[in-house]
Amino acid sequence: MTHPGELLPLRLTALEQDINTVRAAVRRAKLRGQFIEKATKRIRECTPQLRGLRATLNALNDAMTEEPRIGELIGETSFKLDEYLRDLPDLTKELVGAVQDVADNLGRAAATTVSIDDRSKALEASLERRCDELSNELKELRTKVDTESHEKRREHWKTYEVLLVKARPVFCEYVDFLGGLTVRDTGLDDRVCEMTDALLNRFVGTTPQKSLPLPARQAGLGYALDSVVLLGFPEWSIWGIPLVGHEIGLAYANDQNDPRLVELIRTYVAKGAHNEEYVRQLVADAFAAYTLGFCYACAALLLRLSPRHDQEHRYDEPPDIDRARVIMFTLRAGGDTAPESGGTYSDDVERLGEMWEAAVRERAGKAMADEAAAQAAGPPPHQDWLDDFVREAIEVFRGLRLIRPFDDDRWAGAMGWYEALRDEEAGPSWHPVDDTVPDVLTAAWRRRLFDGASPEELATKVMERWTTDRKGVSR
């Protein structure tokens, strides 16, 4: 038996949808090039009609130039001049319609094709850099193999194996890059990356390059391709879009251009048994929650993070329950850059927190539920470093104009979109789109969580609005 607001049924539903998506892979693969195929088919269909029209027009043209011929043509019942003249307007109209269909399909094909022109130089440069590193190491190894004695072969093999391990991520990224681009070009990602692309405008300036979102097997930042953000399946849906905030936050933390952030990370590395990578992951969560608010929290807690309280401690990666705690601290931090507490926003944040705590308890089982909940809640404030960390991280974010918080205006925008989705009415403007996307995603999550809206139907409706309502909005 399930309870409303339970996390596990939500995750099972998401998993079921993901399996169904995978199951339909071949069918969807056939949709590749569908628009071009439709355009081609339409051209084939109307070719005989075009030929017929040409013949008719030729005959009429001949008749126009030879006067006696007109009389013959009118007299000739087999020529059916009156029929041709009567049918001509309709035939022309049909052909014009067919040409329009072709144009539309070609237009759709073009629209889904993602251009990387504005990013190609940066992509090439970063790929070149990584490949150069590998090539140089390869050259060194080859020189050694060519010049050193056979007795050192074992060492050479080991060096080769290490090199292979270094190259593996670059090779995987090659496949992911081309594969991801193809998935985007064919629209097989349901244009989720397109919406993610618009959202990424929100982070322009936070990282040196504007990121290129591509669907991939696992979420993460590009390794060989600096400005690529990989959207991991199964989060290729509107529900997972906010997770890109974490990757951008990670890029921002890794960039090390902000001295205050660098200092913050160093300070908190010193506070525990963990390294910089560990703290950067938490910065990324705080960043994403600060900039994308409730929708990031929903995506992270309800789709990605594990409610296990007993994850093995890792030096370089925080446990998911601590990541969840950072996210919730950020949402509850208050202040001028956050939506005001004590109203609907507070209700939603607390309900989300309750769902998470219930999941932690259930996952732990009855015997360990209280202990698990206590771990998830963290130590008392005077012993806890995460609350101080979040407070200081937010202060760093607040000091930068380029980092845009999910504030009262965004919450008000989200409420407007929530009503529009609920009442199936026209929504507020999509402009500016990088503010509107988090508003819409927040509204969608609210509908899903608190109104029991079907995630598939809602996702379809949101993408329909994304496709059809944004006329005149520059991308």
Next chain:
Amino acid sequence: MPTPELADLLRFRKDAGRARLADLIHLLPYVDDERSANLRVRIEKQDSQLVAQADGEVGWRELEESAGDTGRLIEEVLALVMTGLLREQGLDAGVFDVAEALLAHLTSLAAVPAIALGRTQDMESIDRTRGTVALRFPGARVWELPVLCHEFGHHVTAHLKHIEPELNKIRPLERLVPAKGPERDRRHVEELLADAVATICAGPTYPLACLCLRVPDASGANRTTDTHPSWRDRVALMREVLDALSARSGKPRYRTLRRTQVDPVAGALLGEVPAADARLADLADQAVQTIDKHCPALVYAGADSAIEIEKSLTRRSAVPSGVMPLAVLDGAWRWRLKHPGDDPNSVAALVVAYCRAWIPGGRS
């Protein structure tokens, strides 16, 4: 000169008493029409009783009794007249209008008899016999208005009907007051219930206004009297009511505001946040359940509007339309707690204007 007899002296006294009543009649034009008619009847009845009083020893006794009745009648009329004059001259800066509209709104929501607004130079109070609530003046400001909800709480306790029409003789809130037991305990529960109702109607604004304007410091907060429990217990109950509202409604906002606004102020004033014992927790829970069942419209739900009001006050924006007074007062207190060093008078007039915009036929 003849020596007057005792009966003559009695007649002189009666004439004096009748003169007082005659003067009261002259003051009635300064009282609103609805009250005025009722008061005239009572004054004339008092006068008739004076005239009909016996002579002799019985007459002197009756005169003494009626003097007491006349005195109370005079107090009531003067309070109403003073209120009317203060409002007419604008000496109340519009606060009385808002107070009256607030009470009218609450009594309408609860479907209980209307209560009139008077003034007092003491603390706010309610005259349950006459159905009047006195607002303290001088000193009446918008910040005090949430405290009126406590007096409304007394009124509702006495008059709230059962939701089922066939059971409408039952007063579900009154049933929470023990019928037996020491008088002191009974009166304490009445006060706590009034606090509970006020918190239910006004949300965290009520405990915040009490803590900021009424509750004494830590040592004073522990004092109890024959009529009132300690402020420590009262604040503890208000906290429990907010949590009970969240539990009942499924909306965490009340508990969130208790934690983020009420508790810090309570802790700052009292040294520690007062915790409710089982008795107070139970009373809080019962009060919330009773109101939610019999008059859910009374439960405060204006937090989102209050958030907008706080922003409008910060920007000194023009009057927003259609925001209920309790949400305006909530927003006003949010503003005040965020700007403790600012001059409150700088927004007080704006708060009155926002409230007045809601009053039917009111002007900003």
